[in-house]
Structure formats: C-alpha cells, structure tokens
Amino acid sequence: xxxxxxxxxxxxxxxxxxxxxxxxxxxxxxxxxxxxxxxxxxxxxxxxxxxxxxxxxxxxxxxxxxx
Numbered sequence: 001x002x003x004x005x006x007x008x009x010x011x012x013x014x015x016x017x018x019x020x021x022x023x024x025x026x027x028x029x030x031x032x033x034x035x036x037x038x039x040x041x042x043x044x045x046x047x048x049x050x051x052x053x054x055x056x057x058x059x060x061x062x063x064x065x066x067x
Contacts, residue, residue: 001047003040009050009065010036013057028052 010019023036030052031039039049054061 001045001050003046006040006046006050010053013053013061013065028056030055 007019010023013019014022023040025035027033027035028039031044031049034042034044036049036053039052040046054066
C-alpha cells in the first residue's frame, strides 16, 4: 500500500482533520505503543499500520476498506 492510499483511507474513515489528530496523538498496542505517525516515520509498512488501525477501530472502518 502506498502512503497516499493509507492517508486516503484515514481521511475517509476519520475526516481529514481528525485523521491527523488520531495519527499524531493516539498510541496503538499493535504498533508497539507507538503512534501511527511514529510507526510510519520509523519505516513501518503502511499496510501493516492500516491493519492495526482496522483492528483498533473495527466499528469505524468501512468494510470495503478492510484489506
């Protein structure tokens, strides 16, 4: 997954402003206690980060984006 695709999905799921806040402020256990921004900056694969987001907010992610 390209990073631009990741952000398209984040923006669609959370809205553009809130997506950036989620990425910067909330830590995820599935990312080793890092934020989304930290994980991406440290070279984590965008697809792996997206799947962590899907697992953290299953009720919020449209089913067509869970892949």
